[in-house]
Amino acid sequence: MQTVTVAQYLARRLGELGVEHLFGVPGDFSLTLLDHMLAEGRQEWVGSPNELGAGYAADGYARTRGMAAMVTTFGVGELSAIDAVAGAYAENVPLVQITGVPPTTSAAAGRLLHHTLGDGDFGRFARAYAEVTAAGAVLTARDAAERIDDVLATAVRELRPVYLAVPVDVATALVLAPAAPLPLTATDxxxxxxxxxxxxxxxxxxxxxxxxxxxxxxxxxxxxxxxxxxxxxxxxxxxxxxxxxxxxxxxxxxxxxxxxxxxxxxxxxxxxxxxxxxxxxxxxxxxxxxxxxxxxxxxxxxxxxxxxxxxxxxxxxxxxxxxxxxxxxxxxxxxxxRRDLPDTAPEGPEAGPALDQATLWAHLEGWFPHGHRLVTDIGTTFWGAAGITLPAGSDVVAQPVWSSIGYALPAALGCAVADPERRPVLVIGDGAAQMTVQELSTLARLPQPPVVIVVDNSGYTIERALQSPAAVYNDVAPWDWCALARAFAPGVPMVTAEPATPGELDEALAAVSCSPDSLVVLHVRTDPLDLPAGLRGLADNYHGR
Missing domain, CATH: 3.40.50.1220 (TPP-binding domain)
Structure with a gap:
């Protein structure tokens, strides 16, 4: 029977689950693993500026494809990604965090290697991941194939993230190639x-x-x-x-x-x-x-x-x-x-003469293209999106349970890579975008980049709505988002605009359809205390809880 390396076996099983891309950041303990996985030819590499962004991108990919994978290095890399993995657990998103770890001999000897805490304990990070995953394994050459199958099957069955640690030497160990589909659940x-x-x-x-x-x-x-x-x-x-x-x-x-x-x-x-x-x-x-x-x-x-x-x-x-x-x-x-509900008055944001939250969302509702995906963070933009009706074939990608701001920008990358035919429209607040802004450099270079609308309200307006609206800790430094996008992707074609009126917003949105192959970045400023209707209602319920 055919034998393959453990890394190749893993790549084949991921391909079986529809995973055609690997997100992540390389490190010395993951290089051998990556070389063998990518040599299998079943996945393409999508590098990110940091592991947290890679994790969020994998989340967005999995919500489209049903499964995703990211690869990081031991310790510093995997801990950077753990917030994203915890969010995937809370939101029922199946993905696999694959960590390249030191050789088994080094771990057994407790050698004082880099990326450790200097105490010879190589199991700390796997134990941390046990708290935010449905299954996990540190692979050995003896039963690597069986453990891979068990862990991946758990991800599919439970719709939760899982964890695989692959020591450098185990990545190249030989196992029998996959001969049967992954085992899944029977019905009671x-x-x-x-x-x-x-x-x-x-x-x-x-x-x-x-x-x-x-x-x-x-x-x-x-x-x-x-x-x-x-x-x-x-x-x-x-x-x-x-x-x-x-x-x-x-x-x-x-x-x-x-x-x-x-x-x-x-x-x-x-x-x-x-x-x-x-x-x-x-x-x-x-x-x-x-x-x-x-x-x-x-x-x-x-x-x-x-x-x-x-x-x-x-x-x-x-x-x-x-x-x-x-x-x-x-x-x-x-x-x-069967029953018919009585008619109710039309709902949704109403456009006015100024470009405020209500007008912004009313115009987005009227413009939003069929089949596109609205990607948004849990802040002000999430509640603006909650109040509009989208056309058939569209959906919203967000993280309302875990609610980690900064999620949406890298998630838009994952959505775009997973299904290039459905262009993501990312609507994100300035505070959230500052968390993961580096991923703009990756987005800009995609064949079909997303539309990015930064709603600049000078900080964390959702926090202002809940408590202490004038508190200094809810303010963030102002950025020039259009100039920043160009700095992240010099020489890459893109469309940028800073609409300040409803008419200018309509002109900018009209340009989107003319630029399917270019990143579009719109910088829209709103008042720090301007709230979408949904956020006002949430704040009222929060205060009366």
């Missing part, structure tokens, strides 16, 4: 039967229902399956702010974005008046629910998780998410549950 038919019975009992007496789409609909690749459930139920469907791509906004059943009391009025009505609430892959965290202002009614709720369901407060483990969706599609009686 008895658990499915119990779920079917419990769900039928709750639905049997219902005359109305609402479906609430959570992030797992997108993350698990179940958008089409969920759409079949929506059609079968003939009932209103809402999305959480964490699942904007889970439902076609053109669906006749779509009632809007639900975020507790600060969501769309039609969405609130759909949820509050339903006999049964079907939560599909939701995680009702604080930001997602408008500070826990959502309907929390276990007795009348069917909640579908990744590997289990809860019906009227009773948990049933062993029910896969996709299977649960199919069961409900069979059970729901659209004739009994």
């Amino acid at each position: 038919e008895r658990a499915v039967g119990r779920f079917r019975s419990a769900a039928a009992d709750l639905l049997g007496g219902a005359r109305s229902a609402v479906l609430v789409a959570g992030h797992l609909v997108e993350r698990s690749g179940a958008v089409d399956r969920f759409a079949r459930l929506v059609d079968a139920a003939a009932s209103p469907v809402v999305t959480l702010v964490s699942a904007r791509g889970a439902v076609d906004p053109g669906s006749p059943h779509f009632a809007g974005v639900y975020c507790g009391t600060i969501g769309a009025k039609r969405a609130i009505l759909a949820v509050d008046t339903a006999d049964v609430v079907i939560e599909a892959g939701t995680l009702m965290a604080d930001a997602v629910t408008g500070m826990f202002s959502h309907r929390d009614d276990p007795a009348h709720t069917i909640h579908l998780g990744l590997h289990g369901a809860t019906v009227a407060g009773s948990r049933i483990d062993g029910v896969p998410f996709a299977t649960a969706l199919d069961v409900l599609t069979e059970l729901v009686d659209g004739a009994a549950l």
